[in-house]
Amino acid sequence: MTGLTGPAARHWIRRAAELVSADTERLTRLDAAIGDGDHGHNLDRGFAAAVAALPADAPAGKVLVAAGRALLSKTGGASGPLYGTMLRRAGRRLADLDDPPAADLGAALRAALDGVRELGQAAEGDKTMVDALAPAVAAYEAALADGAPPPGCARAAADAAAAGADATVPMRARKGRASYLGERSVGHLDPGAASTALVLRALAETLEGRWSES
Numbered sequence: 745m746t747g748l749t750g751p752a753a754r755h756w757i758r759r760a761a762e763l764v765s766a767d768t769e770r771l772t773r774l775d776a777a778i779g780d781g782d783h784g785h786n787l788d789r790g791f792a793a794a795v796a797a798l799p800a801d802a803p804a805g806k807v808l809v810a811a812g813r814a815l816l817s818k819t820g821g822a823s824g825p826l827y828g829t830m831l832r833r834a835g836r837r838l839a840d841l842d843d844p845p846a847a848d849l850g851a852a853l854r855a856a857l858d859g860v861r862e863l864g865q866a867a868e869g870d871k872t873m874v875d876a877l878a879p880a881v882a883a884y885e886a887a888l889a890d891g892a893p894p895p896g897c898a899r900a901a902a903d904a905a906a907a908g909a910d911a912t913v914p915m916r917a918r919k920g921r922a923s924y925l926g927e928r929s930v931g932h933l934d935p936g937a938a939s940t941a942l943v944l945r946a947l948a949e950t951l952e953g954r955w956s957e958s
Contacts, residue, residue, distance in 0.1 A: 876908040
């Protein structure tokens with residue numbers, strides 16, 4: 745089991761909201777360089793709505809679906825559909841599982857990645873949130889195959905997401921508004937990849953905290 749119970753899933757979303765809120769200005773500056781300049785504020789508003797929408801008594805999957813629905817409806821720009829899809833796909837994969845096995849959480853993260861790819865039509869190397877999410881999912885699966893406990897798998901995912909975000913700096917954007925800049929998009933950190941790394945960090949911190957308490 746992972747420790748991702750309903751209460752833990754609510755903690756994950758709350759912690760993601762805290763990290764996004766604390767990093768709002770940086771995320772907005774990153775977006776101002778290659779996009780609309782509203783990513784941080786939009787996502788901060790969306791995660792605040794997600795926290796407000798968290799069900800009080802529900803399994804982890806339904807918590808994530810509720811959070812994703814709120815993000816979809818309350819977050820401006822492309823972030824709402826992308827993050828909403830990410831959490832809703834993960835939640836639907838977990839279904840009614842509470843405290844799912846590590847393999848099921850990995851499958852939920854894979855479903856989240858698939859949803860984002862389908863919606864955004866982006867691949868690794870396009871300078872998008874996929875460049876953080878894809879290596880995170882791969883790292884989680886690799887750590888699981890190596891026998892790591894769930895917090896170790898989540899930490900591997902978080903570290904890979906952070907490294908993936910950093911790796912977008914030298915990339916030329918091929919998707920989204922940043923792609924209109926062509927070569928001028930090179931040298932900038934993708935804001936969606938940066939915020940995705942925060943969400944994965946929140947998951948790792950949540951599972952580490954749950955296991956330390958048990």
